[in-house]
Amino acid sequence: MAADAAIEGVSKRKTAQQERSKAKVQLILQTTMAMLGDGPADRITTNAIAKKAKISVGSLYQFFPNKEAIFYELFRLWLKQTLERLDDVGSRFDGSGSIGELADAVFESLTQNEKINSRAHWQLFRAMGSTEELVALEASHQAEVFKRIVAFREKFGSNVPADEARTMAMLQHHVTVGCLAAAAQIADDPTRQKLLEWGSKTMRAVYSIDSIEC
Secondary structure: OOOOOOOOOOOOOOOOOOHHHHHHHHHHHHHHHHHHHHOOHHHOOHHHHHHHHOOOHHHHHHHOOOHHHHHHHHHHHHHHHHHHHHHHHHHOOOOOOOHHHHHHHHHHHHHOOOOOOOHHHHHHHHHHHOOHHHHHHHHHHHHHHHHHHHHHHHHOOOOOOHHHHHHHHHHHHHHHHHHHHHHHHOOOOOOHHHHHHHHHHHHHHHHOOOOOOO
8 A cells, every 4th residue: 555545534535625725724734733742642632623723623524534534644744754855865875985874864864853753743653553544554654664774775785685674674664763753752852962862873773784693
C-alpha cells in the first residue's frame, strides 16, 4: 500500500476545492496538532477539536468522519515531509565523504525545526496503533524509510546481504526515531544541545555498522 493511499475508514469525506474549504481543513489539522502538543491523543475528541477551532462539529464532519481520519491525514503529511527530507539529504551525497557525515545530515535535517519534529508529532506517532489503517500507514512508511537507508549504504559501497541490510536498516530507523523523539521532548530545555550531540554520535555509530556479526 502506498503511504499516501486513502483508506475508506479513515479517509477524508471530501477533498476541499474552494479556498474557504481548504482553509477550514488546515484549521482542523493545525488545531489537532496544537492539542497533540498539549497531551495524549486518546484525550482528543472531534467535539473538542471543533470547539477549540471555533467551528461546528458538523463542519468538521464534512471533511473528516472521525478523529482517526484527522490523525491519518496529519501522519500522511508528516511522512511525506520526512521522506522528502531524506531524499534531499541523499541527493547531496554521491559516495564521497563518509556515511557518518550522511548520518549527521539526516539528523540535522529532521531536527532543525518543529514543523517536522515536535512533541505533537510524537504524540501522533503513539496514536498510530489505534486503528488497522493507521498501523498499515506506519508499516508502509517504515518500508519506504528502509529502502532509503539501504540506498544510502549502497552509495558508500556497502555489500551487506539483502536480508541483513534490511535488518540493519530497521535498527537504524528505530534508533533514529528514538533520537528524534528525545530531541523533540526537550525542545526548550537548556540541555537540548548536549542531547543533539549525543544523538548525532549515536546515529553515526549505528549508521557505520558494516555487518551484524561485527
